[in-house]
């Protein structure tokens with residue numbers, strides 16, 4: 001029972017499910033108690049969902065919540081409010097905090113802060129190596145055995161470039177069906193890199209980040225995963241060549257999964273030409289050929305999921321020269337709209353596919369129960385109501401986290417989150433974030 005809303009029931013009428021069927025949903029005691037048409041429930045709060053799509057609560061396998069240590073960028077409270085605003089009910093928090101999430105103590109602290117905030121389930125990701133230094137394995141077993149039950153391990157932000165450490169990490173996590181999520185970036189090939197390596201980087205005079213620096217690490221790691229019989233997950237795949245390697249690995253039977261970010265599905269390197277640091281991200285925006293390959297790979301299952309790589313930064317980290325600016329973009333609040341614009345409008349994914357790649361499969365990769373289940377009687381009440389016919393011009397008012405480093409500001413995107421339910425209670429209602437202390441507050445508009 002949610003401490004904020006004791007004993008409240010909700011009757012959602014006329015929602016459209018991902019498969020196109022229409023239903024009412026009765027939400028009671030943290031579950032979807034009943035589905036069907038014409039449900040009556042005396043005393044329940046009524047929500048008219050005609051024209052709205054009901055999707056299972058989105059699950060983000062790759063979120064930077066910045067706490068502990070970088071609370072000027074984001075906190076677990078503000079980051080999970082951004083998640084709720086984007087239709088997410090669960091996020092996996094990356095380990096590159098300060099202190100690094102490399103011990104049972106830190107991951108339990110992150111778990112507790114998420115529970116206290118109440119806006120989404122927060123599952124900590126544990127670091128692969130101590131302090132992300134790439135020298136010694138972190139306390140993988142202790143983090144797995146902790147109350148946080150860590151199953152996903154990543155040095156994200158850094159690549160586990162030492163092949164022996166990567167092998168040992170893959171071997172270690174087999175004992176508890178863990179997975180190593182690799183930020184695939186060969187460090188020596190990307191020293192000083194500022195954007196995608198190609199004709200444009202030459203014209204702009206910016207140091208290039210070559211596709212081979214990603215592809216060579218993925219190729220090595222799928223072979224290591226095969227050799228030790230363990231699970232590998234590839235973070236933010238960004239090139240057509242990486243897709244080819246993963247497609248080959250899957251055909252060979254290697255247990256590899258992969259994610260693509262919303263921004264790599266929509267944006268291209270051309271945006272860098274204005275030297276606007278909102279478009280600076282790692283891995284960098286790539287060519288339109290890469291974008292097409294990533295969309296096709298998501299459609300044919302070579303890439304398994306969409307993950308945001310939500311990376312909040314304070315304004316001063318972006319309002320500076322390109323070379324000095326931080327890498328990263330916020331993405332939770334706009335992820336579903338960007339997926340809608342990039343692969344739903346093109347006909348490559350339908351809404352059932354979206355539920356799979358943004359909810360079911362990320363929960364499965366992260367061994368997260370209670371999320372990602374189809375909307376049906378008896379399922380946990382973790383879902384979002386989305387208006388696919390809406391359009392909105394993105395402004396800072398749409399951003400619910402602390403940071404405003406969105407590449408979509410002033411861009412028009414389809415769709416709008418109308419409500420999000422977490423543990424049977426709304427975190428977003430009527431398009432407004434629910435403030436658990438003071439009622440609702442404005443979001444958007």
Ligand SMILES: [Zn+2]
Nearest residue numbers: 156157183235
């Ligand atoms: Zn990364």
